[in-house]
Amino acid sequence: MSADLVPQAAQTSTDPADTAHLRAGKRITLEEITLHLSGAGVLLAQLARAAETPDQPVELADLIDPLNRCAAELAAFAKMAGHLTAIVAGDVPLALAMPDGARWGAAARGEERRESYGGPAVVPTIRQLEMLADRVAAHDPGAPAWRQSRFGQETETIRFPEAMAGVTFVESKAARARRAAEREQAIRAEVLETVCSSPQCGAEKGDHCRTSTGRISEQPHKGRLDEARATVDARLGYDLNPVAVPGA
Incomplete structure (x- = not known):
């Protein structure tokens, strides 16, 4: 191995947040994205070819065709990312x-x-x-x-x-949308850990709020929701504004 090449960490889990093995630095580069997309496309194309002659007597055409389509799509994405790599490097006016x-x-x-x-x-x-x-x-x-x-x-x-001189990019719209979705999920869970303060309800932990006629409601009372939201936001340090990428 060349002395200039730095081996990347091995993949350790299936957690989407486990991205260290995809990048040599703190943040992934467009060139790295290009190579990973290309590699994934090659893998799927090879898998499709291998599936033509499986060990078990099963016709896998319904699996092979989508695999080839995915491989072609990934190859197109890799080409696009490669062009972006050249743009970001300043090679393209x-x-x-x-x-x-x-x-x-x-x-x-x-x-x-x-x-x-x-x-x-x-x-x-x-x-x-x-x-x-x-x-x-x-x-x-x-x-x-x-x-x-x-x-x-x-x-x-x-x-x-x-x-782009002087412009710092800390978080994509996709990351903000993911964080917002994670926040909403956490709030829904926290609601059930919060006692409802409404005198007409008083739902205990683990219970849903109820209507004035005693019916279960998926929508909690405002006070209970506000308390759960405040608890989650304090725990997550949530902010609607872009945040720094962890580890960057």
């Missing part, structure tokens, strides 16, 4: 602005929310970066006609490292 003239990256900080593209693109999405790259490619005389007609021409360009 990008349009200086969105089609509506709005700047992106560091230049978008402090802008008012825009309707198009979901607001100021301080942290651009994959599709936005692809579009910004395509706007520049459309100016290439050798570019396909459909690109020129779809994206028009763009002469002012910028590279990703320059556009």
Whole structure:
């Protein structure tokens, strides 16, 4: 093994949070994502081929076909991630602005929310970066006609490292959505650990709240819910704003 290669940790569990084996550093790189996607696609394609001749007499076509489709989809994702790797490295020129003239990256900080593209693109999405790259490619005389007609021409360009100078990305929208879902699940569990303070109810721990007619209600009384929510938020340190990635 080359001295420059640092062996990564072995996978130790099936916990989605166990990601150390996927990355050499504190955060995963686009290049690492590209290689893992490609590797997963190769594995599925090989598994599909192996499944053509199983040890047991079972026709596995209904399994083989989806495996091949998944393999092809992963290969496409790997190609996309590979292109993003080049963009982030600064190898691909990008349009200086969105089609509506709005700047992106560091230049978008402090802008008012825009309707198009979901607001100021301080942290651009994959599709936005692809579009910004395509706007520049459309100016290439050798570019396909459909690109020129779809994206028009763009002469002012910028590279990703320059556009994102000073921008720190701590958490994706997917992470915030996951944290919010985990919070809601924890609150539902905490409600049943909280005595209801409503004088018309008084549900004990483990019991659901009841209506004024004595029927069980899945929705707890507001006071009980507020208390459970406060308990969970204090325990999790929950904040709707982006948070630093653990270990980063």
